[in-house]
Amino acid sequence: MTGFAVQVRDLGVRYGDTQALDGASLDLPAGAIVGLLGRNGSGKTTLLSVLAALRKPSTGSVLVDGEDPFENERVMERVCLIRESGDVMADEKLSDTLDLVAAARPTWDGEYAAELLDAFELSLRKRPGTLSRGQRSAVGAVIGLASRAPLTIFDEVYLGMDAPSRYRFYDALLADYVEHPRTIILSSHLISEVERLFEEVVVLEAGRVLLAEDADSVRARGATVTGPKDRVAEATRDLTVIGRRDLGPTAEVTVFDALGADERARLDAAGLDIGPVGLQDLFVHLTGGKS
Template sequence: MIEVRGVTIRYGRTVAVDDVDLTLPADTIYGLLGRNGSGKTSLLSALACYRKPTTGTVLVDGEEAFENPRIARRTSFIRDTLDVQDGYRVSAAFCLTESLRPGWDAEYAGKLADVLQLDTRKRISALSRGQRSVLGVILGLATRAPLTILDEPYLGMDAVARTLFYRELLADYLAHPRTIILSTHLIEEVAELFERIIIMDRGRILLHDETDALRGRGVTVTGPAERVTAFAHGHTVLGEQSLAGVRALTLDGPLDPDEIARGERDGLAFGPLGLQDLFVHLTSQPLEATR
């Protein structure tokens, strides 16, 4: 259980995290979404015992997280920069992690290195950006920490490597449940992993809800442009696409079943709201509109 109570993080005059309250039950995969500069990494640093909030408290299992050795040993925080020296070989990074993390599974780390095609004999300084990302996700997953935080760990990884990473993350989570927080910009690509979604904007939490509930929040209406426009009258439009007389509008919902039935009789098709459309709408509003 993670409890964030009135947490604010400032860097001089810049407020990175603005009076955040958040409760995260254990053994759940969370997706943390936000635009660049929204405060995601600062919040994650506080959750991972890396940073003391300017004000407020972060509690993990009822204990204050910052400079807490017991909590730190049970927390894995993987960022785009590795916390190991470039002169180490990959195998040495594995050994170092094993000495620090009680849940480390060396056999699983070896399996991941094979699946993700990482040569453990290489020095870290010789790894490409994508290979460094692969090393990071292996360190994050094979640690099997009760709190695993992955802050955009896929940077530089190609589509095949990312797909294999998502597959391994889900399979190992099902076998060894734990709290996983994954920060990402690749919303639609990874949305199926998330049980709950957290959206940050300008240092504040805009939304925290179950993924399935968010998918039911609105609909996409597709059909002849004039009929779609008429149907959408009076609804909030989140996004739109048009091509050759066909129009698709994403509406903030939910819609009444009778209304959908009437639209279908008029030849309109309805689909669920995409998480990316919801994210873009919420994080592109003026500051006053989100208060």
């Protein structure tokens, strides 16, 4: 199993007078971990709902593994969308929820689910309605990972967990992805925690795709240039500046350009310091300074 590829073309989704997605287009390769980033209201959850066949596009098209996923049983049973709530039956024992998932998911691995339940200290006898928010989030993580769906989507599923549980989830996801490659989409506001996992990055802004590239290329295009204000301004005037901070006589600008060896040598010759920029900082700058 290598996962499902995704193609989105001119996708539009409207809720009454609200245009949640507006002409969004992107391609996701099969067998990659994708970071889906965007401010609140950018259209992330709407896009994921369309990919999981929970919502029909208003305009445009979506293909998952080469097929329209909407009302497509073959695709739908192999796409797993997990939200923070975990999508569990609150009044039934956890074992009943997992039995239902196992019956609906042809790729379900019960032994792996049991291992994960032990790791997260979850009892099959518990009813999800009696669990804490963090425990319910962990149940969702277990279902998403053990489903081993060719397209697995986590929509902020880990926000309810404490830090040790979140990192346990990240490590489990990466380890199982290596053993069982599939396409995994992570929608998250905790970018600094999860960016190490990303192989592809998609950034949504106001219902449109602002950026869709492999993560290494995005990281390589981000840099800080620091030094005396006048020299920084002169050296970066032909570069794409997406952020600036003034520190007395010193300026630090964030640029979003592929700095080749010659460009870096020029900046170095001007006595300027060049530093890396994490995906979270790039995201904040690219989306107008708000997370």
